[in-house]
Each structure stands twice: as C-alpha cells, then as structure tokens.
Amino acid sequence: MRSFKYSGVQQRCMDNYFGNKHLIGDSAYTIQKCVMVPYKDNGHLSPQETHFNHVLSRSRIIVERAIGLLKGRWRFLLDKLPMRRTDLIPFYIIACTVLHNVCLLRGDEISYPILVMDDVEDQGPLEITREQKEEGVCKRDEIKSNLYSLRNV
Incomplete structure (x- = not known):
C-alpha cells in the first residue's frame, strides 16, 4: 500500500490510463x-460476494508468490536499493524482472523462495473521492455477477 501511495500509480487510476482494466x-x-x-x-x-472474494484472493496469491520469487532471487529488493537516483528505481526493478524471467526460461529456478513480512508502518491511501469509490463498487458488482454466472461453465 505504501509503494502504491507514493509511486504515482494511484493518481493514475483513471480510465485514460486503465480503460476497463484494473x-x-x-x-x-x-x-x-x-x-x-x-x-x-x-x-x-x-x-456471489463470497465467490468474488475467493477468485480475487486466488489472483492476489499468484501475484504475491511471483513477487516473493523475485525478491528471493534478487535479495537486495528486500530492503533498500543501492541507488541514489530514485528516478531510476523503476528501471532497476524492471531489469531485475526481465533477468528473473530469463533465469526461469533457462531452467534456473529457486528451490526455497524467501518471503518477508512487511514491517513498514502503513501510511494509508491517498484520499479517494466518493464518486471514485462508487464507480469501483459498480464495477466490482458487475464483475461479481459475471464471475458467479461463469462458475460452473
């Protein structure tokens, strides 16, 4: 959450950046x-809400495991990056991700991923307007209904 808050991504969570994606x-x-x-x-x-939460949780677990593997291979991502220029940090992380994928393609897998609990105090999200929340609720309800109707397909 802290990274999301300070990265500028939250401010770009609008249709012109994401369209109908999320x-x-x-x-x-x-x-x-x-x-x-x-x-x-x-x-x-x-x-329907329980099913939505279950599907969302399964998706999040996949992402969290991938991040855990990335941090296991590139241990310096666990703490502070050895950089002074913060404008280069996204490129550094992308480079690590590309190299990680090359390693996986070459069969160089990690046997024991290292998962580290986040001990950074949560700063909380930026202020989200009521309208933004309502749009999110409408979209989530639509996804919930679609997921539930497809559950036995």
Missing part, C-alpha cells in the same frame, strides 16, 4: 474503478 488489492486498499478490493466480510456476504 489492479487487484487486499482490504487495505480503497476501492476505485481501477482498483478492485474484496467485499468486507461482515458475516452476511451473499454467495
């Missing part, structure tokens, strides 16, 4: 049209 996040994120989060489980979720 990012997925956990409950720490604020729903927007381009940021899908699970329904809050208050003990009264409908079957």
